[in-house]
Amino acid sequence: SAVISQKPSRDICQRGTSLTIQCQVDSQVTMMFWYRQQPGQSLTLIATANQGSEATYESGFVIDKFPISRPNLTFSTLTVSNMSPEDSSIYLCSVEVAAGNTEAFFGQGTRLTVV
Amino acid sequence: RKEVEQDPGPFNVPEGATVAFNCTYSNSASQSFFWYRQDCRKEPKLLMSVYSSGNEDGRFTAQLNRASQYISLLIRDSKLSDSATYLCVVNTGGFKTIFGAGTRLFVKA
Numbered sequence: 001s002a003v004i005s006q007k008p009s010r011d012i013c014q015r016g017t018s019l020t021i022q023c024q025v026d027s028q029v030t031m032m033f034w035y036r037q038q039p040g041q042s043l044t045l046i047a048t049a050n051q052g053s054e055a056t057y058e059s060g061f062v063i064d065k066f067p068i069s070r071p072n073l074t075f076s077t078l079t080v081s082n083m084s085p086e087d088s089s090i091y092l093c094s095v096e097v098a099a100g101n102t103e104a105f106f107g108q109g110t111r112l113t114v115v
Numbered sequence: 116r117k118e119v120e121q122d123p124g125p126f127n128v129p130e131g132a133t134v135a136f137n138c139t140y141s142n143s144a145s146q147s148f149f150w151y152r153q154d155c156r157k158e159p160k161l162l163m164s165v166y167s168s169g170n171e172d173g174r175f176t177a178q179l180n181r182a183s184q185y186i187s188l189l190i191r192d193s194k195l196s197d198s199a200t201y202l203c204v205v206n207t208g209g210f211k212t213i214f215g216a217g218t219r220l221f222v223k224a
Contacts, residue, residue, distance in 0.1 A: 033212075042202060042216040043159070092158055096212070103149070104204075104212055106158035 002027055002095050006107025013083055013114050020079045021110045023093035028073035033094040034066070037109075043092065049076045083114045116141055118213045121203050125219035132193045136218050138186040138203030148179055150188045151202040153217065159202055162188075193222045 003026040013019050023032065031050065035043040046066055047055040055068040069077045080087050093107040121138045128134050140148075148165035163170065165177040165186055176189040186203055203215035 043214040045212075102147075103161045103164075104151075104159075106160070109156075109158050111156070 001103075002029060002097055002105040004093060004095060004105055004107040006093055006110060008110055009108060010111040011113070013112065015084050015114055017083055018079055018081045019083065019112060020077050021091055021093070022077050023075065023107050025074045025095055027097070029095040029097055030073070031096065032070065032076045033096075033104075034068065034076075034078045035092045035094060037090040037092060039089075046078070046091075080112065083112075085114045088112055088114045117216075118142060118207075119203055119205050119215040121201075121215040121218050123218070124200075125221055127221045127223060128193055129223055130193055130195060132222075133189065133191045134193055134220065135190075136188045136201055136203070136220075138188075138215055140184050140186070140203075140205045140213075142205070142207050143184060145184075145205045145207045147206040148186050149204040149206075150175075150177055150186075151204050151214075153200045153202060155199075159214075162201070190220075193220075195222050195224060198222045 005024045007022055033048055034046040036046055037043050045058050046061045047057040049055045049068050049070040051070045051073050065081055067079045091110045094104050096102055096104050119140050126134055150162040151159040152162045153159040163172050163177050165179045167179050169178040174191045178187045198221050200217040200219045202217045205213045
């Protein structure tokens with residue numbers, strides 16, 4: 001299993017500013033994932049954070065808007081840059097301790113409101 | 116077509132009812148399957164894995180039909196505490212995990 005500490009749990013931000021979300025895992029994991037969950041919607045994968053290389057972004061998400069750091073095997077950050085009200089959402093980090101047939105573990109989520 | 120599709124919700128059922136959720140997936144090469152539960156304002160958590168032989172955990176039964184690319188979750192004797200959103204989740208290999216849009220369940224007293 002894995003325990004993930006994600007912070008902040010919530011924030012209210014002015015448009016045009018940036019917010020960095022942190023996730024700390026209690027064990028070393030190869031891959032960390034960042035998701036967005038908009039109100040009433042399911043989870044959409046933003047990017048996969050790889051240690052030692054650039055993150056891999058899904059269609060519709062770009063590094064300039066969502067820069068990601070992965071300095072080691074237990075930590076990652078996601079920054080939401082130049083925010084607009086459309087970025088208001090829940091952001092979740094996730095890990096899978098092994099590929100394929102295993103459980104995904106999630107951080108508690110960051111509820112972001114952009115005003 | 117979405118990669119993972121679920122029944123539209125919400126489901127409103129009385130306590131003690133039996134409720135079934137359905138899910139279909141488009142990638143025939145999908146390898147593993149799960150049901151997650153997400154409470155309001157909380158992160159998703161694994162409810163149960165789904166195996167080809169079907170599996171049961173107390174009041175919950177999950178089934179997989181690979182030929183039809185169909186997954187189901189049956190909840191018997193519904194409790195108020197079962198109220199949540201249930202996410203159908205499919206792993207298509209490696210670390211590629213796809214989440215369904217979720218089905219909301221409200222269990223009423």
